[in-house]
Amino acid sequence: MKIKILLVEDDSDFGMILKQYLELEDFEVSWFQNPEDVVSVLETDFNFQIGILDIMMPNIDGFSLAKMILKAKPDFPLLFLTAKNQKIDRLTGLKIGADDYISKPCDPEELILRIKNILKRTIVSEKVTQYKIGTYILDTEKLLLIHPKEKIRLTIRENELLLYLLKFNHKTIKRDDILDNLWETNDYFTGRSLDVFISRLRKYFQHDPEIKIQSLRGIGFEIDFPEQ
Missing domain, CATH: 1.10.10.10 (Winged helix-like DNA-binding domain superfamily/Winged helix DNA-binding domain)
Structure with missing residues (x-):
């Protein structure tokens, strides 16, 4: 199953280049030029694994959009894009909860590497530890097989x-x-x-x-x- 990326970039040329490059790397990309459209998707069909947000956008900037996303999806990984390589932007992004930050124009290979590193950390943290087996639950982290009538400690x-x-x-x-x-x-x-x-x-x-x-x-x- 392909990793689904949320790309929010108002620059049509740069956005198209990024989308095409990410798709060549076998990602599935949903590209939004208007951040307001992302807000409407948040409550309906937000099934992405990572977001790439431009900071400087009209109406809703990347930082404001990130706050909205993280309020609804607290653990959602985010990477910021910006044309300005300023310390204040990096600090603001990190305080909001961004996982990484890269300046435009960015090296596509570096962007892919950063995305994969973020996903690697995220996938590890989301590793499945509980499985339903009929009326039982197998908790592999606690080594327990749980049933309403008893809990069994596993070796x-x-x-x-x-x-x-x-x-x-x-x-x-x-x-x-x-x-x-x-x-x-x-x-x-x-x-x-x-x-x-x-x-x-x-x-x-x-x-x-x-x-x-x-x-x-x-x-x-x-x-x-x-x-x-």
């Missing part, structure tokens, strides 16, 4: 195995693949260890009969985790 290996099985939901997974990827060895003893862990997981999921980890003799397991 690191149980947590890793559950995450691995989730990748193959509604599919068949080979025993050898699990052993090679998680235990990094495949012999009689690790095979028995895997069987013990599978038995534990089945017991943990006893409160939801729709959850199934079915053994297939000589093959592996068939996984069926209903989404809620």
